[in-house]
Amino acid sequence: MKATQGTTYRMLGSRLNNLTSQLEELRKIGATGKKVNKPSDDPASIRPILNTRKQLSNVDRYMETMGQSLDKMQATDGHLEHVENIMQRVKEISLNAVNGSLNNEDRSVLADEIVNLRKELLDAANGKVDGKYLFSGYEESTIPFVENPAYDPLLYDKTDHTTWPYLYQGDDNPTLLEITPGEKLQVNLTGNDLFFGTSTWNPTPPPNNAVDPGRYDLFSVLTQAEEAIRANDPAAMQTSIADLDGASDQNRRLRSQLGNRASRVDTAMTHQEAVRIDLKQILSRYEDADAIESFNNIVQQETAFQAALSITGKVSQLSILDYI
Template sequence: MRLSTGMIYDQQMQGIQSANSSWLKAGNEMTTGNRVNKPSDDPVAAAQAVVVSQAQAETSQYDTARIFATQSQSTEETTLKQVADVIISAQTTIVAAANGTLSDADRSSYATQLEGVRAQLLNLANSTDGNGRYTFAGYQSDKAPFTTDASGNTTYTGGTVPITQKVDSSRTLVTNHTGKQVFDNLTSSATKEPDGKDGESNIFSILDTAIKSLKEPLSGADQSKIDLESANIAKTNRGLSNALNNVSSVRSEIGTNLQELSNLDSKSGDTTLNLKTQMNSLIGVDTAEAISSYTMQQAALKASYTVFQQMSKLSLFSLNS
């Protein structure tokens, strides 16, 4: 078989191009740290890597969701701690106001204190988060959840459904309770009224009863009037106790949620590490092997250039001389 100069040239060029391609591929693997940089490098591994990548994206999405859920629950817990402190303060005032020897001026002074307590609770009930959304308004977080009418009655007008967040593939948690659940609700263990009926659930109405009662002058009043106002103070005391128990119940649920979010974060950390390891086994490259391959391919490319240079100097005339 005759070998023409053109044929020899083409073969040498193909050798150089092949060596150069292998060298560039090795360099790309070393730079990216990946053995598979495009589907054609390893179709099977590339297909499996897509599935793992989707799992990584989903895990990251839930990680972000838990961050927001934790922030919301922490904000609510901070607010409810203040609410509990204010209710306890109101209880202390009510106990003092129950003293039957108080003058009308003293009673009026306690009523003023309770009005201040009521204003604090209303401010907390209509509090907002750092983004201007009302914490206890449910999904109607763009407007204050508690409104007061012309008669001074405060009622809940916010959303009826608490805000929830999917924090894992199979878990959804409440991230914000409604004001109805916190400030206008009774637990199953709530103390009933002497007649066996449920007590007042609206904490603002509970305080209104005491405020109105303490503003009633008892100087010179008959015993039935005194007994009536004393009963109103006792009713308020029961109502505040029930309200505090309800707030404590919500706080307990929040504490459980925060613990679960922490556990899910730990689980996610393990999942993230496993997925990263799996991805690396599919498309990752051994660093030492990549450097060795790069060095070898570089040497092969230099050898190809050397051979090409030597062969290009040859011709049929030089071989016959």
């Protein structure tokens, strides 16, 4: 009889242990919302789960990088808008000065305003985002533009950048953003592009590394507008007005190019977000537990556990006298 009772105890104890383990697993599923919490839960699902998670990680990386690039492009556009406003104001000043009715004091006031606007242009050219210069190419820690200590208006040569009033210290390297696997897009403008017009007008470089005469150095354009007004030189003023139009065109063209690229990045982000949603749905089908089903399973398991616990308690109260 002792052997029979001992066997019963062992069977009931084993049953309780199994029910306890199963209840713990169900409660873990209920707490995490995941039906696969470790490889042994569903070995067949582990590989697709890991692959999907890797794809999600790649998408998140694309999204983060594109978001950062788009922020910089939007900041760049803000600087280009300010540059456009500066060029427009200098043109208004030049048109006012060229009519010939101003005295020396009036012209001096207008010329001084252009000096201040040129300082604003320099601030825009040396603009930063997150502590990094926007227009230095790869040289993000190097200030792009500084005054040329050797500048002399009498020696100015439009085709020789060493005679210009400001010098560019960055490089011409484009910042390329991978928006999809294998597809890259330039997302920056260098100072040479924007303020010196290096690649704006003529797709075919001039021979012998000469400076393209069809481009505009924005700093020189403003400097010459100021000098023409101070000298009360109508012909020079007319030339500076034409140059201001060309420089404004140069800025607008680059701003348009940047806007098109920003739109492309935004479209790529929208696509990646759609891919991200699809991947999360795929992952959910492998991993996620049905909340109602999980609750019902826990209730059923707890009921079975309580019943087994009750039976075990009753059996443990039996003694040898109950069988005599």
